[in-house]
Amino acid sequence: MAVLGATGYTGIELLRILLQHPRVRVAVVTSQQFAGKRISEIHHSLAGKCELFLEDIQVEKVASRCELAFAALPHKTSMDAVARLVEQGTRVIDLSADFRLHDPELYRQWYSPHKAPHLLRRAVYGLTEIHRRAIAKARLVANPGCYPTGAVLGLAPVFAARVVRGTVLIDAKSGVTGAGRSSAVELSFSEVNENFKAYSVGVHRHAPEIEQELSQIARRSVAVLFAPHLVPMNRGILSTMYVELKKPLSEAKLAELYESFYHQDPFVRVLPYGVFPETKEVRGSNDCVIGFRYDPHAKRLVVITALDNLVKGAAGQAVQNMNLMFGWPEIEGLGGTALVP
Ligand SMILES: NC(=O)c1ccc[n+]([C@@H]2O[C@H](COP(=O)([O-])OP(=O)(O)OC[C@H]3O[C@@H](n4cnc5c(N)ncnc54)[C@H](OP(=O)(O)O)[C@@H]3O)[C@@H](O)[C@H]2O)c1
Known part of the structure; x- marks a missing residue:
């Protein structure tokens, strides 16, 4: 290699x-x-x-x-x-x-x-859980962006079930390694430490990627409002998605929807209803963890995902795709649990 x-x-x-x-x-x-x-x-x-x-x-x-x-x-x-x-x-x-x-x-x-x-x-879009069969036969895999991995995995079950209406709001927070090993001033310690800021709101390059994938899953044109933020940590992305549903869905129905969608996916963990993930529980692992709750007062479903931008958001997912392309077990070399604490 x-x-x-x-x-x-x-x-x-x-x-x-x-x-x-x-x-x-x-x-x-x-x-x-x-x-x-x-x-x-x-x-x-x-x-x-x-x-x-x-x-x-x-x-x-x-x-x-x-x-x-x-x-x-x-x-x-x-x-x-x-x-x-x-x-x-x-x-x-x-x-x-x-x-x-x-x-x-x-x-x-x-x-x-x-x-x-x-x-x-x-090129086959390398979001493993969605395009597994095409990836296995691909010669060129376009590994997904870190933000799109968390957003699309969190939203795919409800878009596939065609229960979403309106524009989804994606409010995502990333650690600093998401920007690469750059010497840019705005990524220096004194700029980032004890700071929390939004950037590229509504104009981030990952928005069209998210829309492309959700549109394919929903089989209709999907629009998202994407607001990324930079947080003073090395690794991790926490994405909070606000979703309007065509009609209220019960706790049991939502849980069934998410659990059945990901029941064969070794690296996607669906949390019990109303329990939400943290970046620390995925640091260094190839996991994407999903939590959700429907708020009947606001009439919105809130979905939150956590992943490590360098692992499931990049290198880990790339190795997962390599395993598929060579016909090896999908989890080979990726079994490590998160670095806790
Ligand atoms: N960071 C993330 O969380 C993340 C997640 C998903 C996807 N990605 C994507 O993955 C890619 C790599 O990201 P990264 O964060 O690893 O970036 P990075 O830390 O900036 O590393 C870039 C690498 O590319 C090399 N490079 C830069 N310009 C080059 C050139 N003109 N010719 C040959 N080599 C060159 C650098 O080598 P030298 O500096 O040693 O020359 C370095 O090894 C990017 O496209 C990024 O968008 C990143």
């Missing part, structure tokens, strides 16, 4: 998981700024566990040495290497946003003109 962008936050998380995976050997790790150094010089936690030298991305070399490449590169950078790898016949799981939107025009509106638009239709 190869990890392109191995020095970033999702890259290092991929290595943490892959190094413990019983069927995987990582052969190539890449970096732009640290090519030529050992990865353990950049991430000391890998000393003695992974002593590979970081390389520039050389597509032919990756294709000849690896059955699958994980691309943990920034969007717009990823599409070039991914397209060339797919041409060479290498399977790819892309963690960036470059192949998540099916419509090239939508990608242009939210990012830039796409350099490999012909691959957008071929």
Whole structure:
């Protein structure tokens, strides 16, 4: 396997998981700024566990040495290497946003003109619980965004049951690693610590991704209002969704709806009615935990999900997808419980 962008936050998380995976050997790790150094010089936690030298991305070399490449590169950078790898016949799981939107025009509106638009239709959206069968046969998997994973998993059962009306409000809070290992001033300790702020309200790039997936599940056009927030913690996303229902649903009906939707999914945990998840119970694990309650006074269903943005929101889900693509047990290498406390 190869990890392109191995020095970033999702890259290092991929290595943490892959190094413990019983069927995987990582052969190539890449970096732009640290090519030529050992990865353990950049991430000391890998000393003695992974002593590979970081390389520039050389597509032919990756294709000849690896059955699958994980691309943990920034969007717009990823599409070039991914397209060339797919041409060479290498399977790819892309963690960036470059192949998540099916419509090239939508990608242009939210990012830039796409350099490999012909691959957008071929890419399978890697939300495992929703697209399991297509992922198993895919050559290119577009791993979902961290916010969309929590939002879509929380909302899929009610959209699939076609009981939702109106616009859903998604109020999500993320830890700082969601933005990657960047040196941006607004992500520095003194800016983030003891602070809590909203950003990109109504204009965040994950909104069209969430709408694409919910529209497909609901088989109608779905609109969401997405309000992300930054919280001073390293990992974790807590998403609170406010949903108007066509008619009130009982506690038993809602519980049945959620439990039956996820009864075969090892990494989605549905909590008892009225119990809500916390980010600490998923930190370091591949779990997404869902809680919900209908408020008859406000006439709204409230759904709350918690996940680790670097695991189920990125690297863990990518490994889950890899397992499916190779016909291995879906949970292989992902059995770890959360780091508590
Ligand atoms: N962070 C999350 O929670 C999360 C969740 C889901 C999806 N994602 C997506 O996953 C991707 C990676 O995210 P991240 O958080 O890991 O980002 P990151 O911490 O900023 O890491 C980016 C990686 O890409 C490499 N890189 C940057 N520019 C490059 C270039 N021009 N050519 C070659 N390599 C380059 C960097 O290498 P060097 O700096 O060593 O050169 C680094 O290894 C992004 O597309 C992000 O949107 C992130």
